Amino acid sequence: xxxxxxxxxxxxxxxxDQLAAVAGALGEKPRSALRAMLPTLTPWLVTGxxxxxxxxxxxxxxxxxxxxxxxxRNIGLTAPSADHIMGTTQTGQDVFAQLAYATRGSxxxxxxVGVLATILSAFFGILGAYIGGFADEAFxxxxxxxxxxxxxxxxxxxxxxxxxxxxxxxxxAVVLAITGWAASSRVLRAQTLSIxxxxxxxxxxxxxxxSFRVIAVEILPNLLPVxxxxxxxxxxxxxxxxxxxAFLGLGxxxxxxxxxxxxxxxxxxxxxxxxxxxxxxxxxxxxxxxTGLSLINFSIDEIINPRLKNARLYRKxxxxxxxxxxxxxxxxxxTGKTQxxxx
Amino acid sequence: xxxxxxxxxxAVPPTPPPVVLTVQNLTVVYEVERPVTAVKNVSLELAxxxxxxxxxxxxxxxxxxxxxxxxxHKPPASIASGEITFHDKADxxxxxxxxxxxxxxxxxxxxxxxxxxxxxxxLNPVTTVRAQLEDVLTTHRPEMKKAERRELAASVLQLVxxxxxxxxxxxxxxxxxxxxxVMIAMALxxxxxxxxxDEPTTALDVVVQREILRxxxxxxxxxxFAVIFITHDLPLLLExxxxxxxxxxxxxxxxxxxxxIYRNPQHPYTKKLLGSFPSLTGERGSFIRSGVNNSAELx
Amino acid sequence: xxxxxxxxxxKHFVLREGLKRNTLKAVDRVSFDLTPGRTVALVGxxxxxxSTIARMLSRLEKPTSGQIKVTLDDGTQVGGSIYRRxxxxxxxxxxxxxxxxxxxxxxxxRPLVIHHRTKGRxxxxxxxxxxxxxxxxxxxxxxxxxxxxxxxxxxxxxVAIARALAPGAQVxxxxxxxxxxxxxxxxxxxNLMARLQREDNLAVLYITHDLATARxxxxxxxxxxxxxxxxxxxxxxVILDPQHPYTKLLALAAPDPEQAGKVIATETTFDHxxxxxxxxxxxxxxxxxxxxxEVLERV
Numbered sequence: 027x028x029x030x031x032x033x034x035x036x037x038x039x040x041x042x043d044q045l046a047a048v049a050g051a052l053g054e055k056p057r058s059a060l061r062a063m064l065p066t067l068t069p070w071l072v073t074g075x076x077x078x079x080x081x082x083x084x085x086x087x088x089x090x091x092x093x094x095x096x097x098x099r100n101i102g103l104t105a106p107s108a109d110h111i112m113g114t115t116q117t118g119q120d121v122f123a124q125l126a127y128a129t130r131g132s133x134x135x136x137x138x139v140g141v142l143a144t145i146l147s148a149f150f151g152i153l154g155a156y157i158g159g160f161a162d163e164a165f166x167x168x169x170x171x172x173x174x175x176x177x178x179x180x181x182x183x184x185x186x187x188x189x190x191x192x193x194x195x196x197x198x199a200v201v202l203a204i205t206g207w208a209a210s211s212r213v214l215r216a217q218t219l220s221i222x223x224x225x226x227x228x229x230x231x232x233x234x235x236x237s238f239r240v241i242a243v244e245i246l247p248n249l250l251p252v253x254x255x256x257x258x259x260x261x262x263x264x265x266x267x268x269x270x271x272a273f274l275g276l277g278x279x280x281x282x283x284x285x286x287x288x289x290x291x292x293x294x295x296x297x298x299x300x301x302x303x304x305x306x307x308x309x310x311x312x313x314x315x316x317t318g319l320s321l322i323n324f325s326i327d328e329i330i331n332p333r334l335k336n337a338r339l340y341r342k343x344x345x346x347x348x349x350x351x352x353x354x355x356x357x358x359x360x361t362g363k364t365q366x367x368x369x
Numbered sequence: 370x371x372x373x374x375x376x377x378x379x380a381v382p383p384t385p386p387p388v389v390l391t392v393q394n395l396t397v398v399y400e401v402e403r404p405v406t407a408v409k410n411v412s413l414e415l416a417x418x419x420x421x422x423x424x425x426x427x428x429x430x431x432x433x434x435x436x437x438x439x440x441x442h443k444p445p446a447s448i449a450s451g452e453i454t455f456h457d458k459a460d461x462x463x464x465x466x467x468x469x470x471x472x473x474x475x476x477x478x479x480x481x482x483x484x485x486x487x488x489x490x491x492l493n494p495v496t497t498v499r500a501q502l503e504d505v506l507t508t509h510r511p512e513m514k515k516a517e518r519r520e521l522a523a524s525v526l527q528l529v530x531x532x533x534x535x536x537x538x539x540x541x542x543x544x545x546x547x548x549x550x551v552m553i554a555m556a557l558x559x560x561x562x563x564x565x566x567d568e569p570t571t572a573l574d575v576v577v578q579r580e581i582l583r584x585x586x587x588x589x590x591x592x593x594f595a596v597i598f599i600t601h602d603l604p605l606l607l608e609x610x611x612x613x614x615x616x617x618x619x620x621x622x623x624x625x626x627x628x629x630i631y632r633n634p635q636h637p638y639t640k641k642l643l644g645s646f647p648s649l650t651g652e653r654g655s656f657i658r659s660g661v662n663n664s665a666e667l668x
Numbered sequence: 669x670x671x672x673x674x675x676x677x678x679k680h681f682v683l684r685e686g687l688k689r690n691t692l693k694a695v696d697r698v699s700f701d702l703t704p705g706r707t708v709a710l711v712g713x714x715x716x717x718x719s720t721i722a723r724m725l726s727r728l729e730k731p732t733s734g735q736i737k738v739t740l741d742d743g744t745q746v747g748g749s750i751y752r753r754x755x756x757x758x759x760x761x762x763x764x765x766x767x768x769x770x771x772x773x774x775x776x777x778r779p780l781v782i783h784h785r786t787k788g789r790x791x792x793x794x795x796x797x798x799x800x801x802x803x804x805x806x807x808x809x810x811x812x813x814x815x816x817x818x819x820x821x822x823x824x825x826x827v828a829i830a831r832a833l834a835p836g837a838q839v840x841x842x843x844x845x846x847x848x849x850x851x852x853x854x855x856x857x858x859n860l861m862a863r864l865q866r867e868d869n870l871a872v873l874y875i876t877h878d879l880a881t882a883r884x885x886x887x888x889x890x891x892x893x894x895x896x897x898x899x900x901x902x903x904x905x906v907i908l909d910p911q912h913p914y915t916k917l918l919a920l921a922a923p924d925p926e927q928a929g930k931v932i933a934t935e936t937t938f939d940h941x942x943x944x945x946x947x948x949x950x951x952x953x954x955x956x957x958x959x960x961x962e963v964l965e966r967v
Contacts, residue, residue, distance in 0.1 A: 225765035232726045233779040233831065234752040247769040346400060351447035426850040574713040575877065579921035601851050604923035645851045649880040649924045650908065 066328070074321025081315050085133040088126030095123035095282070106303050113303035116294035124287055125307050131283035132265050132312070135199055139264030142203035143210065144257045150207070151214030152249070156222055156241055166215065172208035180205055181267065185276040195278045198271065202264050210256040217252055221245050251329040258326065262319045269312055284308040388456055389562050389595050390415040390438070390481075395451030397430070397437045400444075407433040407446065409619040415563065418593040420586070422606030422627070424642065425616030431599050432486070434616070435565045438597075439483055440465060440473060455480060458562060479509050482556035484549075486568040491552065492540035498551055499536035502526070505558050521558070528591075529554045530584055546577035550584065557588065565597045570605075582609055604646050607631050615639045669704040669741045670754045670838035671871060672725070677734035679720050694720045696895040697734070697959055702839055702871040707862075709874045709882035709903065711918070712892035718875045719760075721892075722843040725873065726757040738839070753783045756837035760844040762824035766816035772827050773812040776800070779834040799830040803860060822853035829861065839871045847876070858885055879922045883907040891915045894945040896959065901951020911949040911967070 099118030106113045112121035147169075154165030184201045185193060221227060222245065230244045265284075271277050272285025273292065291297075291305040397408035407430040415421055425431045436442040438453055453465040457480060468476060477483075485491060493501055502522035506513055513521075523533040529550045540548060549569060556564055566585070570578040586609055589596060598610060606613050607627050614624040615638060623636040634640045679695040695717040702708055710718045723729040725736060738746040738754055746754050756779075759765035766775055776796045779785075786792040793812075800808035803826040816824055825845060832840055842861065846854040858881060865872050876882050882889055882903065889906040891899040891914065899912040910916045946959045949967075956965040 225759040225761055226767040228726075228728055229757075229759055229765050229828070229831065230767070230778070231728060232752060232757050234749065234782045234835070235778065243770075244767055248767075345444075348444050348447070350400065351444075426852060575879075575921040576713065576917055602923065603851070608923055641852055645855050647855075647880045647884045649883065649919065649922050 066325070068325060070321045071325040074318045074325070077314050077318030078322065081129060081311060081318070082133060084126060085129035089123075089130055092123035092126045093120045095119055095127050112307055113301070115290065115304055116296075116301075121304055121307065124282065125284075125311070128282045128284045128287045128308060129311055131195070131278070131281045132268065132285070132315075134195060134281070135202070135268045135278070135283060136261040136265040138195070138199040139202045139206065139268075140257045140261040142199060143207040143260040143264070144253060146203060146207035147210035147214055147256060148253060151211035152218045152241060152245065155215045155218035156237070156245065158222075162215075165211075169208045169211040169215070172205070173212065175205065178267070178270065181271060182274065182276060185271055190279045193276075193279045195281050198268060198278045199264075202267050203260075206260060206263055206267070210260065213256070214249065214252060217249055218245060221248055251326055255323055255326040258319050258323050262316050265312065265315060284312050387417050388414045389417045390456065391452075391454045392438060393452040393454070395434070395437060395453065396449045397433050397442060397446055398449040399446050406449075407619050408437060411451075411619075411621050413614060413621065413624065415595050415597065416611075417562070417595055418589065419612065420589060420596045420598055420610045422610035422613040423597055423599045423616060424601065424603050424606050424613060426601055429616045430619040431616050432567055435483070435567055435597065435599055438465070439477060439481060439565060440468070441477075441483070455563075475509070478505065478556075478561065479559045480561055481563040481565065482559070482561040484552050484556050484564065484566040484569045487572060490548075492548055494540050496539075497536065498526070498538050498540070498543075502536075502551075502555060502558060505555060509559055525554045525558050526551070528557065528588065530580075544577075545573055546581060549573060549577075549581055553581070553585070553588075557592070557594075560592065561594060563595045563597070565599070567599045568601075569598075571600065571602075578605075585609070603642050604648075615642065669869060670746065671704060671739055672702040672755070672839055673735075673737040673739065674701070674725075675699050675735045675737070677721065677724060677736065678732045679717070679724060679729065680732045693895045695724070695731075698892075698895075698897055699734075700890055700897070700900070702873055704838065704869045704871050705865070706888065707865065707872040707874050707886040708888045708890060709876060709886035710890050710892055711876055711879060711882045713877060713918075715894075716892040717895040718892050719843055722757060722841050722873070722875055725755060725841050727751060727755075753835045754837055755839045755841065756832035756835060757841040757843065758825070758828050758832050758845045761848050762821050762828055763816075763848070765828050766824055768816055770815070771812065772800070772805075772814050772816070772819070775827060775831050776812075776834050779831060783835040785834065785836060795834075799834055800827075802833075802864070803827070803830045805830070820853075821849045822857055825849060825857050826860065829857075829864070833864065833868070837870075838868070839873075840865070841873045841875070843875045844877070845874075846881070847878070854881070879907060879918060880924075891918070893943065896945040897948055898943075898945055899949045899951070901949075905951040909951075911951075912943075912947075914943045914945075917943075 097119065099114065101114055101118045104110065104114045104118075110120050110122065112125060114120060115124070150165045150169050154162045181201050185198065188197055227240060227244050230240050235244070268277060268283055269285035269288065272283055273289050275289055277283060277286050277289065287308040288305060291301070291308075294301075294304070296302075296304040392411060392413050395408055395411045396406060399405040399407055409430075411434060413421070423431050423434070433442060433446060437446070437448055440448075442448070448466065451466075455463040455465055455476070457463055463476070463480075465473075465476070492498070499519070499522055502525070503518045506518045506521065510518075523536060526536060527533055531547060531550050531554065535543065535547070535551075540551075543551065553569070569585075570581050573581065582605070585596065585598075588594075598606065600606060603613075607630065610627050612624060612626050613630045614621045615630070615636065616622070617636075617638045623630065623634065623639050625635075630639060631643070634643055676697045676699055677695060678693065678697055681692045681694055683690045683692055698717075698721060700708060710721065712718050720729065724731050738751060740746060740754075766772075773793070773796050776799050777792050780792050780795055786795045796812055797808040800806070800811050805811045805823060805826050811819075811823075811827075816827075819827065829845075840861075845861065846857050849857060861872070862885065864870065872886075874882065874886050883906075884903075886903050889899075889901065889903045890897045891906065891912065893912075893914045899906055899910065899915045906915065907919060910919050947956050947964055948959075949956050954967045955963050956967070957963055
């Protein structure tokens with residue numbers, strides 16, 4: 027039973043330990059478990075957080091300050107001016123006002139789907155893997171089925187099936203969540219299977235911990251970075267998918283999103299008419315939001331796999347070490363040669 | 370040449386066995402924020418055909434030392450000072466620290482090979498044993514003909530006690546002990562003069578471990594290569610090595626023949642290590658287990 | 669005081685290979701008793717089924733057949749949820765058995781709370797400190813606040829022992845408790861376990877592959893081979909006078925500095941997997957018995 031060679035597979039279960047080791051190597055004071063799981067502030071992360079923060083702020087606060095986006099004026103398709111800083115639509119509605127409301131709508135959808143999909147994937151992934159046996163097989167089969175269902179066509183079918191009047195924000199969110207949780211669930215299942223067989227989970231069971239506590243207190247904290255990353259990913263995917271749906275005219279009927287804005291811009295021949303102020307702002311916000319979340323996700327990845335962090339931290343140091351040694355060796359060789367020639 | 374004879378010198382000095390590897394004042398530093406000296410000023414000589422045991426606990430620097438000797442250490446580890454000289458049978462002395470990348474590549478495995486810790490998991494799972502053995506030969510002996518390579522691979526495999534029919538096997542078809550033998554065969558393939566073995570038997574069961582050890586000793590007797598055998602298992606070293614070096618916190622605190630280490634240890638740490646292994650057939654050592662009184666039966 | 673009676677315990681695993689189904693008898697009709705104040709050692713190689721027995725005793729695995737009967741002093745049987753109050757386990761790898769996310773205090777406080785050993789936060793905290801002091805982890809207050817990665821392997825294993833004893837367990841299953849530790853602290857941990865056993869009159873099952881510590885640490889040794897106990901008896905008898913060919917081989921293979929040079933001398937090339945595992949030698953009765961308990965031969 028002596029197996030002193032550690033497993034080389036990087037696993038999320040090792041993350042806190044490895045992160046602590048990195049912190050220790052840097053001479054940092056030991057920090058609490060949660061603190062150790064927070065990503066380091068890299069330029070990438072700062073950029074991502076700033077982008078998301080600004081867009082979120084715009085979506086939350088913007089609608090309170092802008093004009094009524096629904097007011098129709100007879101100044102269709104005017105270019106940006108002092109009155110309408112992003113110009114007007116075909117029907118003379120203020121684009122900036124629409125953009126504020128649409129950003130809020132997209133954020134709502136994104137958050138809603140992110141939460142729903144994460145809950146679904148956590149439920150099916152973690153619970154199934156922990157219980158094992160028949161439950162695992164069943165949950166696994168279930169998520170596999172959802173994994174192979176082609177997402178967008180299904181979403182189109184469902185959205186098309188629900189009458190437009192009932193096709194609210196929630197309907198769209200639920201439809202997107204249902205088609206989007208399966209891949210995350212597979213990842214969570216794999217991670218849970220690995221953590222479940224760790225001795226500390228067994229030890230908790232031997233101690234007499236109830237299953238719920240074992241999952242919530244012993245397993246879940248170690249999965250937090252994965253969950254966070256999946257949540258972020260689900261938000262991106264949801265905003266993009268909703269934009270796609272709305273563009274096809276299958277979006278939420280009772281709220282405006284960036285997708286519906288693009289839909290109306292397309293219908294209003296914004297592109298052929300050269301009304302760039304109508305379609306570029308919503309497109310740009312979608313792109314920037316996706317970029318921001320991706321940048322945040324990279325930082326979370328470093329927590330999931332501390333080797334990425336190690337690599338970044340050590341790359342520089344290793345270079346110095348190599349250079350020092352090379353310099354020392356060449357000087358030694360030179361003195362060695364001179365000695366040899368002297369003797 | 371001077372003809373004067375120093376009267377103080379003994380009449381017939383005992384010819385020391387020729388030395389194959391000399392390490393002088395080697396220091397290896399991990400250049401992290403606060404640099405850690407993993408190997409401190411280590412000097413040792415390895416005689417031809419000798420088994421030198423290197424004992425110590427995790428983190429004492431024994432593996433770092435082994436890697437540095439072969440210049441396999443990875444940054445942030447770096448050799449801060451010292452000299453490693455390889456006394457080649459044919460080419461004379463080689464200063465290992467001044468070898469270039471290409472020279473180093475030719476030197477490694479050819480003159481000095483290594484069996485790594487957990488090496489049995491180092492076999493490539495998707496190619497056969499034969500392919501992996503022959504691969505070593507194509508790299509280092511490009512002039513060899515295909516038939517010769519085949520024959521050599523088979524004969525070396527037989528040498529370590531694995532049937533040549535196993536050449537066609539994949540790693541997963543072999544037991545742990547068998548895989549470790551294949552790794553030893555691979556290390557033997559080019560008939561190196563020194564073999565460094567880092568915990569080669571730690572992951573194996575005692576019975577298999579014993580077979581591997583016997584194989585190593587037998588091969589050494591047959592082929593006369595020197596071995597640096599690294600392990601934390603001191604009783605095992607006492608059985609197989611000629612000399613043993615005890616490492617503690619990067620330094621060699623004691624180096625002596627196996628018998629002397631066992632019968633007459635000098636350094637307190639050596640004594641502590643020896644006391645940590647209760648003897649199978651002898652006394653309890655530093656075991657305290659009062660309350661159960663069968664100590665009378667023990668003596 | 670609590671004792672355990674294990675009768676005909678078996679665990680079969682069904683291996684599916686395509687459409688074929690094979691049954692692996694990981695543990696096959698194993699019987700033994702654990703009584704207060706005594707240590708029983710279970711020795712064997714990896715795959716012999718000893719860890720499976722530990723997992724069944726700690727209810728991590730359901731036995732295929734057989735009984736585990738836990739009896740208190742007054743004759744009451746223990747089962748259901750309070751089973752875990754009486755039977756606890758120390759795991760092999762101290763680096764894996766503590767959750768990196770939680771403090772040391774969490775690990776010891778949880779069993780105290782679950783089994784209602786303490787009331788309220790303050791009392792629990794105090795008891796945690798007491799437990800830490802009992803296993804020589806001082807200063808206890810400082811240790812309690814630390815997280816696992818800030819402790820050494822030996823310290824972690826002490827925490828694991830404290831956690832196992834926290835519910836007030838009288839039966840301790842120790843699955844290779846020291847095999848992952850540095851040699852110089854192995855004895856400390858074993859001695860600590862011996863002291864706690866003496867103080868609390870614990871029944872201990874010590875699972876190991878190391879014959880030497882098994883002999884010195886335990887009163888009785890059970891030798892496991894391919895899921896069966898092939899030899900049982902007082903520790904010294906089994907080690908010094910082994911009867912089953914497998915036990916003989918194990919004793920021969922264990923490193924023993926008293927017999928340096930044994931490596932080359934002994935020829936153990938026979939395939940030990942071919943040994944019979946059906947008959948058992950019992951040193952108490954000096955009898956060979958079959959798997960069904962039939963007496964085959966008296967020595």
